[in-house]
Amino acid sequence: xxxxxxxxxxxxxxxxxxxxxxxxxxxxxxxxxxxxxxxxxxxxxxxxxxxxxxxxxxxxxxxxxxxxxxxxxxxxxxxxxxxxxxxxxxxxxxxxxxxxxxxxxxxxxxxxxxxxxxxxxxxxxxxxxxxxxxxxxxxxxxxxxxxxxxxxxxxxxxxxxxxxxxxxxxxxxxxxxxxxxxxxxxxxxxxxxxxxxxxxxxxxxxxxxxxxxxxxxxxxxxxxxxxxxxxxxxxxxxxxxxxxxxxxxxxxxxxxxxxxxxxxxxxxxxxxxxxxxxxxxxxxxxxxxxxxxxxxxxxxxxxxxxxxxxxxxxxxxxxxxxxxxxxxxxxxxxxxxxxxxxxxxxxxxxxxxxxxxxxxxxxxxxxxxxxxxxxxxxxxxxxxxxxxxxxxxxxxxxxxxxxxxxxxxxxxxxxxxxxxxxxxxxxxxxxxxxxx
Numbered sequence: 027x028x029x030x031x032x033x034x035x036x037x038x039x040x041x042x043x044x045x046x047x048x049x050x051x052x053x054x055x056x057x058x059x060x061x062x063x064x065x066x067x068x069x070x071x072x073x074x075x076x077x078x079x080x081x082x083x084x085x086x087x088x089x090x091x092x093x094x095x096x097x098x099x100x101x102x103x104x105x106x107x108x109x110x111x112x113x114x115x116x117x118x119x120x121x122x123x124x125x126x127x128x129x130x131x132x133x134x135x136x137x138x139x140x141x142x143x144x145x146x147x148x149x150x151x152x153x154x155x156x157x158x159x160x161x162x163x164x165x166x167x168x169x170x171x172x173x174x175x176x177x178x179x180x181x182x183x184x185x186x187x188x189x190x191x192x193x194x195x196x197x198x199x200x201x202x203x204x205x206x207x208x209x210x211x212x213x214x215x216x217x218x219x220x221x222x223x224x225x226x227x228x229x230x231x232x233x234x235x236x237x238x239x240x241x242x243x244x245x246x247x248x249x250x251x252x253x254x255x256x257x258x259x260x261x262x263x264x265x266x267x268x269x270x271x272x273x274x275x276x277x278x279x280x281x282x283x284x285x286x287x288x289x290x291x292x293x294x295x296x297x298x299x300x301x302x303x304x305x306x307x308x309x310x311x312x313x314x315x316x317x318x319x320x321x322x323x324x325x326x327x328x329x330x331x332x333x334x335x336x337x338x339x340x341x342x343x344x345x346x347x348x349x350x351x352x353x354x355x356x357x358x359x360x361x362x363x364x365x366x367x368x369x370x371x372x373x374x375x376x377x378x379x380x381x382x383x384x385x386x387x388x389x390x391x392x393x394x395x396x397x398x399x400x401x402x403x404x405x406x407x408x409x410x411x412x413x414x415x416x417x418x419x420x421x422x423x424x425x426x427x428x429x430x431x432x433x434x435x436x437x438x439x440x441x442x443x444x445x446x447x448x449x450x451x452x453x454x455x456x457x458x459x460x461x462x
Contacts, residue, residue: 035092079092
């Protein structure tokens, strides 16, 4: 994966440029968009990992219109609000609008970066069931891991392929990293500044193939209330990745073949073709030659796709890479769970080397994550064993801190926004007594 992408919106030119420099210096990719239409277009065309929004209006309702619209379009993307005017009423309004965290202007760069990583880490534990390419924790900055002979050869070949514009067919068992190989080709190619669009071919219903891949015009069918570009058009000038292309039915194969050959698409309800300039990378966990023999895969499509061929070996054939993969997985989970695990015991390493890993690298990474989750759950139980009544514990902490939400959040090991969210949930209202 590339570095986390942050969308910033609601800042004037000076403040926006300063914020952009801060985020880039911390290793983030930044998209700027102002005006709700531009923001929603950015969400549609290149979905960022997190949104940082500025609110500088005194009127609460004016400050959250854009935020509410973003949340209506995307229920999962984390949103951080930086507001000039702060009050408990405004924080609660932000919470109700769908904001995940709230910082008061002027903020510190340290607090902002901490909030970004905290929200990205929280997103790690909310799988996106609508997207096969989403993992439980996105592996930001991931590269092909391994220095075994097969992996060295594959990485060298991927670099050669990336320098061309040839169509690529990637084969390999489930969990060997076919999508990562495709992204590596894209990142190293002349198209790296353009979109990389993944299509999960195995999940495409036959009646939605054309609308999903080629888009549609307003009025093309009942419910088509606006123009929607398809995956191919979204990938124009960039790369489209057809994942598990071997699972497509013959109808879908024919539609894709026509677009590849003609280098254009016809949106549903449209009269004119849209020309395409994109690179095609396809992948399958099946044997494409066997599928052709069985009549399940079109020969003409196979020959269109099989220009440059990459085969990823199973993990059992490159076990010398397991140590590096484990180290990488532990580093990734340390970041997600805010831990400092150094490694595994010799006994555990021996056991992992003896196993044949039918699920390959994905199975290994899932095992490491499961280990962290079990540790995390044990820590939660230790934390929760004292206060059985959460509402009572929150009120007690607020009283201890004299209703200082920031100090209460620190004692509870939560973000300030979580404190407000819990107060809203349990209808906790601050009552101040003025003593004479």
